Amino acid sequence: MIDQNLDVDDIWRVLRPWGRYQIGQLVFMWLAMIPCVIHLMASVFIGYRPGYRCKTDHLNYGNMSVIQAQQCSIKVYPNASDLSDFETKTCDSGYNYDDHVDISFVTEWDLVCTGAEMAELSQALVLLGQGFGGFIFTSISDKFGRKPVHVTSHVLLFLLTASVTVIPSYTGFAIVRFLIGAMVEGLLLTSVVQYVETLPVEWRFCAEVIGLASWTTGIIIVTPFGYLMRGLSWRYLQLALSLISTYSLIEYWLFDESLRWLMANGKLKEAERVLRKAAKRNKMEFDEVIKQVKERMAAKVSNENELTSVVFDPEKKEATVYMTSGNDSDTKVELIKKIENVDQYQVKSYSMWTIITTPRILFNSVIIWIVWVTNSLTYYGLTLISASLVGDRFLNYFFIGAIEYLSALMEFLLLNRIGRRRTVILFLAIAGVCLLTATMISVFTGLGGLATFFVILGKWGITGSFSSIFLYTSEIYPTNMRNAGYGCASVAARVGSVLSPFAATLGNYVKWGPGVVFTSLCLLSSILVLFLPETTGKQLPTTIEELKTWYKENKGLKFGANKKKGITNEEI
Structure with missing residues (x-):
């Protein structure tokens, strides 16, 4: 086993x-x-909501009257020669649509x-x-x-x-x-x-x-x-x-359980079955895989008998300490002792309450939450209003979706080169400027097609920001606070996404309303992210005390991105 x-x-x-x-x-x-x-x-x-008007078939006011159907009301002019005198009626009989009734x-x-x-x-x-x-x-x-x-x-x-x-x-x-x-x-x-x-x-x-x-x-x-x-x-x-x-x-019957979850939960028989299957599929020998893994683990220790790992038993309140023994090809990771006092090895667990009650962490978290609200509101809002943009609704939706391929490519190229913080700022700024441009064109000119083009560019920016913030958030918080951090960010994202469908309703009353909201949030968020620490290439702390010091030393507006390539983010 x-x-x-x-x-x-x-x-x-x-x-x-x-x-x-x-x-x-x-x-x-x-x-x-x-x-x-x-x-x-x-x-x-x-x-989809096509053009519509009230039904007027049921109304009959005589040959001299004029009946004018509007979207949400009917104007009845009893005398065609006097258009100052009219009566307003509701759409009691339903609506006529520009498309078939069950579209x-x-x-x-x-x-x-x-x-x-x-x-x-x-x-x-x-x-x-x-x-x-x-x-x-x-x-x-x-x-x-x-x-x-x-x-x-x-x-x-x-x-x-x-x-x-x-x-x-x-x-x-x-x-x-x-x-x-x-x-x-x-x-x-x-x-x-x-x-x-x-x-x-x-x-x-x-x-x-x-x-x-x-x-x-x-x-x-x-x-x-x-x-x-x-x-x-x-x-x-x-x-x-x-x-x-x-x-x-x-x-x-098509895929297996997560090997990491199986091993973390002590389901070693199932984990071995999965590992043997993986080795066979990859044309390797199971025993050789295990041997190489143990050699890799031992090689990470620079000196003989240096601490490799500690496994805790909460019931016995003791820790099993694993060390390396030997320097040859048969090096193994072996149990050498148990420690009853495990406090020095324990990593504290933190909750959402810790975030709320620690000022510096709360400050950074509030910025992260605002960015998540901005991303979810703008991302879903732009996608859901695509059918109302000038141009063919099918093509508009297609291009608003396809532009995300370019977001993925740009994210891949930027994250490790200019850093997480600068990448998020760049994407948010692009989204804000493009959506501001689209709003101004739509309001002050008749160039609806050009406005749609800038909306699509705005979608490119907000998609890159939304994807990048997932990785950035995971690095802002250390391992033992990551679930709490993600939990709060997820709640913030839901606030934005739940509000996003109503962007179309706002647009019906105020044409420039959605654009102004999206633009303001994107530009505000891009400025706020400047105050966050850069995480690229930085080893994150594991305790509140270390975290406070780390935030102070790496705070925003002071620290540039580490452009080092090949950086890993699990050194936490």
Whole structure:
């Protein structure tokens, strides 16, 4: 049986990080991004709102009267010769649309005028469901494993999205949309964690960039479906999109549980089975893999009998200390003693309360939260209003999605070259300037096509910022505070994403409203990030005392980015 003390990163290095086994596992995680984003963004087409006017067929005021249908009211002029005298009536008989009546759930249930907010609410519920799913599935996946949560979330997502096609009422539709959001988060969470845990630290950045590319692919896949099915009911489009997840029904047998999770939770028999399978797939011998991993671990120790690792037993309140013995090729990591007083080795655990009660950490955290709100609000807002931009709605949505490929490429090129902080600032500034330009063109000129072009460039900037802030946040907090830090940032992101569907409603009342909000937040955030410390190439501390000193020494407006290449971020 394998030793629980083996370094999982070294296991993946010995097996070759991009071996056949790892690629096979990663493909399923990246593929899972596609249904996640499809069902987050599907409302662009299934919730499309075409031009509309009140029905006037039921009104009859005689030959001398004039009846004028407007979007949300009807003006009746009893005498055509006197247009100063008119009566205003409500749209009691419904609406006429510029497209077929069942093109979307908006037209089917007349979610316009006084009911317009209900359409945006249905999308907000999906994003709110994400927050609920993140709260529930984080602890479940830590306790029961990544694979059960991944498969269960995907199967339920398939069933829920398919069931939407037969739901007759808006209330039922809204409830199911909330549940869809929860399943999306469960699938997304386990996919990201799984592909991070299937690669050593130096390659995880590449996995994140490929994950962004997969996410982008999911966005643009919706375009051909929407275009080819534009003459059919929205229910057929919803069914077609749900069928993309059909393979979830057999997914349980297609990939393995996370090796890192199995070893961390003492499930060594299952871990050995996975490792033997990986070695066979990568055409290596299991025993040789174990031998090389132990040699790597021993080689990290510069002197004989130098401390390698400490494993704690909370029940016995003692620590098992592992040292190296010997300097030849058979070097092993062996148990040499137990220590009853483990306080000197224990790394304290911190919570959200620690963040709130530590001024310097709270200051940095508030900036991070504002950036997350800005990213989620602007990112989802721009995507969801793509159908209302000047130009073909299908092409607009396609280009707003496809531009994210360039974001992934630019992120890959910049993060280690100019640093995390400068990369986030650059992307936010690009987004802010482009969206400001688009707003001014839209308001003061008739060049709607040019305004759309700058909106697409703004989407490029905010996508790069959103992706980069994931990595930056993980480095702002040390390991024992990372979950708490991510938890707070996730809550902030949900605030922005839940508000984003209402950008379209704001635009109906104030044309320049969404642009001003997005621009202001992007430019404000780019300035605030200047006060954060640079983390590229910096070894982060593990205690509050060390963290305070580290923040002071590396505070923003004082420290430039380390341009050193090949830096790893797991030296925490």
